[in-house]
Amino acid sequence: MLSVLDRQRMELEAVRQEGSRLGVDAVEVEPEELAPLEPFGHSVGATLDGRLVAGRNGAGHSLIERPRRAGAGDLAGGAQNVSMEPDPVDYGPAVALLVVDLQNDFADPDGALYVKGGEKLVAFANRQIERAKGAGSTVIYTQDWHPPHTPHFAQDGGTWPVHCVAGTWGAEYVPALSVVGPTIKKGTGGEDGYSGFSVRDVTTGEVVSTDLSELLADVGARMIVVCGLALDYCVQETALDARRLGYEVAVLLDGVSPVELHPGDADRAIDAMRAAGVTLR
Numbered sequence: 001m002l003s004v005l006d007r008q009r010m011e012l013e014a015v016r017q018e019g020s021r022l023g024v025d026a027v028e029v030e031p032e033e034l035a036p037l038e039p040f041g042h043s044v045g046a047t048l049d050g051r052l053v054a055g056r057n058g059a060g061h062s063l064i065e066r067p068r069r070a071g072a073g074d075l076a077g078g079a080q081n082v083s084m085e086p087d088p089v090d091y092g093p094a095v096a097l098l099v100v101d102l103q104n105d106f107a108d109p110d111g112a113l114y115v116k117g118g119e120k121l122v123a124f125a126n127r128q129i130e131r132a133k134g135a136g137s138t139v140i141y142t143q144d145w146h147p148p149h150t151p152h153f154a155q156d157g158g159t160w161p162v163h164c165v166a167g168t169w170g171a172e173y174v175p176a177l178s179v180v181g182p183t184i185k186k187g188t189g190g191e192d193g194y195s196g197f198s199v200r201d202v203t204t205g206e207v208v209s210t211d212l213s214e215l216l217a218d219v220g221a222r223m224i225v226v227c228g229l230a231l232d233y234c235v236q237e238t239a240l241d242a243r244r245l246g247y248e249v250a251v252l253l254d255g256v257s258p259v260e261l262h263p264g265d266a267d268r269a270i271d272a273m274r275a276a277g278v279t280l281r
């Protein structure tokens with residue numbers, strides 16, 4: 001079965017081929033180089049013969065195609081860039097952006113439970129945060145926040161290397177992350193804390209709610225938009241819990257990355273979320 005990444009690569013290749021057919025070059029651009037976006041990404045690029053083609057290239061990068069012919073880039077007042085953001089999210093007061101576990105241990109290559117590509121998600125998250133904030137959405141963050149010993153860790157009979165121990169470098173947000181809203185810490189009592197909404201006692205199975213749903217109710221959010229780490233654990237569990245609680249949920253695929261402890265976990269997570277009514281974009 002094709003993984004999501006395989007599919008993205010194929011789409012990208014198709015865009016490249018279309019580009020060479022049209023006589024334009026594919027250029028990869030760091031997000032910072034792009035012209036400022038209109039609110040909600042409704043920025044539309046100038047087209048060369050109406051044919052500026054664009055494609056998407058995974059976390060944090062955009063693929064735009066620039067006309068090869070001299071002067072063609074000067075069309076239409078210089079708005080040549082086509083943003084390859086996911087479908088624009090209509091942020092607003094009834095929408096909350098949830099930024100999941102963008103902490104050093106997950107998102108820094110030196111982190112104890114580094115998720116491949118994690119460091120590339122921060123710029124993406126920051127752009128969403130800026131848009132969300134600008135439109136009156138609440139931005140909420142989660143942090144995995146474990147005691148030094150917990151059955152969550154392999155050394156204590158669980159699954160994972162020691163990570164995100166409260167107060168350590170690994171548990172801190174990645175320094176580049178723009179933090180403009182409240183944080184929900186999970187796992188603080190030694191529980192498994194995959195979902196931002198609840199933690200589960202590993203030995204008794206007891207599930208206890210975090211403050212997240214109360215926080216969302218307080219701000220009047222009915223929809224949550226999720227990005228961060230890791231797709232197949234905390235992002236998935238948070239999204240599924242949100243659906244169970246009746247929220248509309250969108251997960252931004254360019255803003256997440258999987259641990260893939262077992263091959264295929266990312267695709268299974270995506271299937272499970274889709275089956276639960278989560279929008280993936």
Ligand code: VGL
Nearest residue numbers: 101144160229230233234
């Ligand atoms: C996570 C594994 C262990 C996550 C947290 O944030 O997805 N994954 N603890």
Ligand code: ZN
Nearest residue numbers: 144152164187
């Ligand atoms: Zn953890």
